[in-house]
Amino acid sequence: MELNELQRDALVEAFNIGVGQAAASLASMVNEEVKLSVLTLQLIPRHEAMQQFSFRHSDKICAVAQRFSGAFDAQGFLIFPEEKGLEIVRRMVGDSLSLKELTELEQEAMSEIGNILLNACVGTLANLFRRPLNSTLPTYHLGSPDEVLGGQIQGNDEAVLLLHIDLTLEQHEIQGYVAFLLSVDSIANLVAEVDSYIAQAMGGR
Amino acid sequence: MGHPHLAAPLLLELAHTVNEGLILIDAEGKVQLWNRWLAERSGVSAQEIQGRRLEEVFPHLANSRLAHAVQTALQQQLPAILSQTLNRRPFPLQDHLHNDAHPIEQAITIAPLARESGHIHCLIQIQDVTAAVRREQQLREQAQQLQALSNIDGLTGVANRRSFDARFQEEFQRAQRHGSDISVLMLDIDYFKEYNDCYGHQAGDTCLTVVANTLRRCLQRGGDFVARYGGEEFAVVLPGASHGAACKLASSLQQEISRLGIPHANSHAASHLSISVGVATHTPQRNDRAQDLLRGADIALYQAKRQGRNRVVSADALDLTVQPEKLM
Numbered sequence: 001m002e003l004n005e006l007q008r009d010a011l012v013e014a015f016n017i018g019v020g021q022a023a024a025s026l027a028s029m030v031n032e033e034v035k036l037s038v039l040t041l042q043l044i045p046r047h048e049a050m051q052q053f054s055f056r057h058s059d060k061i062c063a064v065a066q067r068f069s070g071a072f073d074a075q076g077f078l079i080f081p082e083e084k085g086l087e088i089v090r091r092m093v094g095d096s097l098s099l100k101e102l103t104e105l106e107q108e109a110m111s112e113i114g115n116i117l118l119n120a121c122v123g124t125l126a127n128l129f130r131r132p133l134n135s136t137l138p139t140y141h142l143g144s145p146d147e148v149l150g151g152q153i154q155g156n157d158e159a160v161l162l163l164h165i166d167l168t169l170e171q172h173e174i175q176g177y178v179a180f181l182l183s184v185d186s187i188a189n190l191v192a193e194v195d196s197y198i199a200q201a202m203g204g205r
Numbered sequence: 206m207g208h209p210h211l212a213a214p215l216l217l218e219l220a221h222t223v224n225e226g227l228i229l230i231d232a233e234g235k236v237q238l239w240n241r242w243l244a245e246r247s248g249v250s251a252q253e254i255q256g257r258r259l260e261e262v263f264p265h266l267a268n269s270r271l272a273h274a275v276q277t278a279l280q281q282q283l284p285a286i287l288s289q290t291l292n293r294r295p296f297p298l299q300d301h302l303h304n305d306a307h308p309i310e311q312a313i314t315i316a317p318l319a320r321e322s323g324h325i326h327c328l329i330q331i332q333d334v335t336a337a338v339r340r341e342q343q344l345r346e347q348a349q350q351l352q353a354l355s356n357i358d359g360l361t362g363v364a365n366r367r368s369f370d371a372r373f374q375e376e377f378q379r380a381q382r383h384g385s386d387i388s389v390l391m392l393d394i395d396y397f398k399e400y401n402d403c404y405g406h407q408a409g410d411t412c413l414t415v416v417a418n419t420l421r422r423c424l425q426r427g428g429d430f431v432a433r434y435g436g437e438e439f440a441v442v443l444p445g446a447s448h449g450a451a452c453k454l455a456s457s458l459q460q461e462i463s464r465l466g467i468p469h470a471n472s473h474a475a476s477h478l479s480i481s482v483g484v485a486t487h488t489p490q491r492n493d494r495a496q497d498l499l500r501g502a503d504i505a506l507y508q509a510k511r512q513g514r515n516r517v518v519s520a521d522a523l524d525l526t527v528q529p530e531k532l533m
Contacts (some may be wrong), residue, residue: 029291093290099348103341105334108288108312119283132282137314139453 003043007194012041017122018124022117030092035168041204042162049160053145063141063148064114072186073128080176091169114138128193147151157193160189226331234258246298263366268274271295277318278327289334358433361417369432376444377495388451388486390441391502395479395514396439399471413479419461454516455482461482474514481509
């Protein structure tokens with residue numbers, strides 16, 4: 001189930017193209033420089049991923065979720081510690097209402113940011129599979145990692161494709177995660193597709 | 206579809222009746238449906254826009270986030286939302302139904318449709334979120350008012366002690382970073398207890414307000430600020446001011462208060478209301494503490510009182526190792 005270095009590099013490269021496009025969309029929306037990059041990529045069991053979401057300074061996480069189906073079934077999440085979520089929206093919107101939680105409209109802005117990022121990532125995967133994926137609309141969640149992600153996965157057969165991402169807004173770096181919860185079948189599919197993608201890329205050179 | 210008994214005319218009527226904007230775009234990007242809700246609020250009729258691309262009727266939409274989202278829905282079958290805060294009024298819609306016509310704030314959803322038939326369409330849904338925007342605007346204003354109120358002294362209208370502590374600390378740290386001077390004045394109204402006893406508390410309150418306003422009026426530079434520090438005690442912070450400049454300002458404050466000519470029969474310092482001022486300046490180094498600068502100004506103030514009040518004393522002229530208690 002683990003990815004080897006070659007597979008990991010290929011995926012990071014593919015995702016970086018996707019998130020680069022997302023950064024360009026975000027930048028043109030806020031008229032400011034926005035940088036996005038994938039720092040690391042892991043395929044790990046669910047409980048290991050949950051440990052990473054327990055950020056040190058924040059009990060709660062803020063997440064935007066979309067459910068994908070088609071070539072494979074997956075739950076996609078954009079995840080930040082709660083206070084980082086507040087920071088992102090307020091930097092993007094450029095308003096300083098120092099309330100402790102995101103207002104209704106701010107939650108929607110966060111959902112849109114998540115939507116742009118998740119679509120970019122899943123578009124990358126769809127290209128890899130050469131088949132389109134369907135998706136639900138994004139939803140906003142706030143709570144402990146268990147509350148936000150716990151109900152979404154059943155059984156221990158599932159793994160998480162975890163992207164550690166860096167978002168730079170107004171020269172402030174904010175780190176978070178994009179996570180795809182995948183079933184065992186989907187993982188096997190994914191690894192096979194990555195291998196054929198690598199084979200193609202090698203053959204093409 | 207699962208509802209074969211729903212006839213096409215009925216479905217069309219449904220699309221025109223819903224209380225939100227609906228646009229159906231075909232695979233070529235052309236408008237197939239523009240519902241009544243939109244026609245009423247945009248001034249563009251269905252006949253005018255049907256069969257044309259959105260950008261032809263609304264040129265500002267070319268290359269917009271909305272146009273890209275429609276493309277993504279048609280090509281990759283991925284849905285999108287356009288939030289009101291990050292996308293200000295993509296469509297020029299007006300609410301004419303109320304007496305005050307106003308632009309409509311919009312939250313937009315874009316979703317791919319009818320995949321099984323092979324012909325992909327895209328549905329754009331537009332919700333009116335004007336009420337939510339107004340509500341949050343009010344909330345924002347109230348939060349700002351509350352914050353401002355919690356930093357102001359209710360009687361005099363200048364900064365209160367709480368706000369002084371925070372701002373003074375901020376300015377001290379700024380001076381520390383930039384290696385610049387920072388000066389503090391501590392001021393006290395002379396024989397204020399006697400003033401209250403003689404003229405009553407209401408007159409005392411008026412006197413505090415007049416003094417506070419005079420001090421505030423005399424501060425010229427943007428970063429300078431005055432705060433009510435205690436009962437009849439005020440503090441003035443002068444970021445970037447040298448000791449000489451701070452002493453000069455202190456003297457002019459003392460003169461301005463004298464010049465008000467507020468009678469004070471029970472003062473032993475003058476025939477009218479007067480103040481005593483202590484001045485301290487520092488160029489803070491890395492480990493210095495803001496409270497030591499304040500203490501310097503405080504000791505100078507006690508010294509000014511000891512020397513007979515109605516005067517300015519500079520901390521530079523004092524031995525600051527002396528405990529303030531001994532000066533009292």
